[in-house]
Amino acid sequence: MANVSLQHVYKVYQNADGKISPNAKPAVSDFCMEIEDKEFIVFVGPSGCGKSTTLRMIAGLEEITDGEIYIDGKLINDVEPKDRDIAMVFQNYALYPHMTVYDNMAFSLRLRKVDDIKRAKDGTPILDEAGNTIPIKRKYTKAEIDEKVQEAARILAIEEYLGRKPKALSGGQRQRVALGRTIVRQPKVFLLDEPLSNLDAKLRAAMRSEIIKLHDKLGATFIYVTHDQVEAMTMGTRIVVMKDGFVQQIGAPQHLYDSPANVFVAGFIGTPQMNFFDGHITPDGVITFANNQRVVLPKHVLQSFDLDKIGSGLDIVMGIRPGDLKLVNEPVADGGVSARVSVIEALGNETIIYADMDKDSDFSLDRTPTTITASVKVRNNPARKDEIYLAFDLECIHLFDKATELTLKK
Ligand SMILES: Nc1ncnc2c1ncn2[C@@H]1O[C@H](COP(=O)(O)OP(=O)(O)O)[C@@H](O)[C@H]1O
Ligand SMILES: [Mg+2]
Numbered sequence: 363m364a365n366v367s368l369q370h371v372y373k374v375y376q377n378a379d380g381k382i383s384p385n386a387k388p389a390v391s392d393f394c395m396e397i398e399d400k401e402f403i404v405f406v407g408p409s410g411c412g413k414s415t416t417l418r419m420i421a422g423l424e425e426i427t428d429g430e431i432y433i434d435g436k437l438i439n440d441v442e443p444k445d446r447d448i449a450m451v452f453q454n455y456a457l458y459p460h461m462t463v464y465d466n467m468a469f470s471l472r473l474r475k476v477d478d479i480k481r482a483k484d485g486t487p488i489l490d491e492a493g494n495t496i497p498i499k500r501k502y503t504k505a506e507i508d509e510k511v512q513e514a515a516r517i518l519a520i521e522e523y524l525g526r527k528p529k530a531l532s533g534g535q536r537q538r539v540a541l542g543r544t545i546v547r548q549p550k551v552f553l554l555d556e557p558l559s560n561l562d563a564k565l566r567a568a569m570r571s572e573i574i575k576l577h578d579k580l581g582a583t584f585i586y587v588t589h590d591q592v593e594a595m596t597m598g599t600r601i602v603v604m605k606d607g608f609v610q611q612i613g614a615p616q617h618l619y620d621s622p623a624n625v626f627v628a629g630f631i632g633t634p635q636m637n638f639f640d641g642h643i644t645p646d647g648v649i650t651f652a653n654n655q656r657v658v659l660p661k662h663v664l665q666s667f668d669l670d671k672i673g674s675g676l677d678i679v680m681g682i683r684p685g686d687l688k689l690v691n692e693p694v695a696d697g698g699v700s701a702r703v704s705v706i707e708a709l710g711n712e713t714i715i716y717a718d719m720d721k722d723s724d725f726s727l728d729r730t731p732t733t734i735t736a737s738v739k740v741r742n743n744p745a746r747k748d749e750i751y752l753a754f755d756l757e758c759i760h761l762f763d764k765a766t767e768l769t770l771k772k
Contacts, residue, residue: 364434364447364550364583366397366420371429373415389415391607393429402577402584404598406591407630412607413587417553420585421450433551449549453556455540457528464511464524467542471507475499514545517579534565541576555587570596591631603627625767628681628760634714634735636681636760643761644675651680652719652732658696663756667770671763679767681760684714684737688753689744698753701734703744713743717750
């Protein structure tokens with residue numbers, strides 16, 4: 363069992379003189395989350411948004427400025443890192459180059475003490491005068507260490523490399539050894555900070571599925587940090603999207619994709635990125651956007667939005683994913699737009715069309731208020747400068763309050 367609870371956690375870094383400036387911006391603000399046992403949680407967000415800081419506070423490598431962190435219901439704010447039953451893997455895992463793979467994995471176990479009771483040579487417990495066992499701390503035996511290293515090597519399929527030095531391994535094998543060093547300790551919580559970002563794209567994809575399998579095998583709680591939304595979407599049971607030290611949204615990958623809470627999450631999750639248009643909506647669902655383009659929401663779609671907030675009309679940001687646009691032969695009144703193609707990317711299984719609703723555009727790739735991206739599956743692709751008609755899947759339109767950038771979904 364290992365659930366992790368973060369309650370109103372803040373981090374403000376100190377200056378070099380050890381003081382906190384009165385106007386210092388927190389690196390992490392009011393982080394609240396209940397992580398259940400055996401979850402695979404991914405912290406995702408742009409560089410500098412506070413992912414590593416949060417992870418390091420859980421690990422005990424960074425002091426918590428305010429708030430509480432509990433592991434298994436136990437307040438750990440002031441517990442030493444080594445006593446937290448966690449293990450951490452970093453992007454820059456440093457293996458000891460002069461040691462074999464076996465010794466790299468055995469190393470931390472040789473330093474560790476385990477709880478045991480005082481025993482005679484034959485293993486029978488020695489009792490005190492009151493007849494109780496006597497608790498002691500002792501080192502792991504050679505046999506115990508060997509069992510743990512062999513077990514980790516088996517799980518990671520690196521048994522045949524145990525005698526090699528790190529320099530005789532590929533990048534992926536080295537990364538597996540780095541994971542092995544944490545597995546041998548059998549921690550309740552694994553913390554991984556961008557462990558794959560030094561690997562090439564192909565290896566990264568392979569290691570991604572290995573880590574997912576590892577999580578299944580170990581039955582431990584994983585917290586994984588990445589700036590890569592694809593990694594987040596494919597690995598997490600739940601994802602935490604962060605920006606500027608603030609949690610933006612927590613949810614299952616599909617939930618974040620379907621129901622982003624704000625413009626930032628909508629734009630961060632999903633490739634190609636969601637199209638956004640500044641616009642205005644009336645209470646009867648007429649949306650004008652991007653130089654007098656217009657779509658009208660069917661009643662049942664309109665009712666899925668907060669009509670109180672729309673009131674007598676509201677300035678909005680409208681979002682539509684490229685995959686929710688369809689290439690059609692005729693203009694669609696109140697449900698689509700016409701545009702001129704700027705660039706075509708034919709990927710084989712799909713085609714990404716970059717187009718401009720302003721017919722007099724200069725066909726550059728720059729995003730303007732009238733550019734629109736569609737991802738379509740067609741065999742006869744349009745050509746550059748063709749006029750095309752795009753139909754909106756009106757059920758998939760996202761609306762955000764322009765002032766707050768928060769979703770208008772009920
Ligand atoms: N040791 C530190 N001292 C001062 N500021 C730091 C320190 N570490 C990180 N920061 C700042 O805290 C913010 C969050 O950093 P970090 O948690 O490393 O972000 P991420 O891992 O999401 O890229 C950034 O603005 C960063 O510059
Ligand atoms: Mg980081």
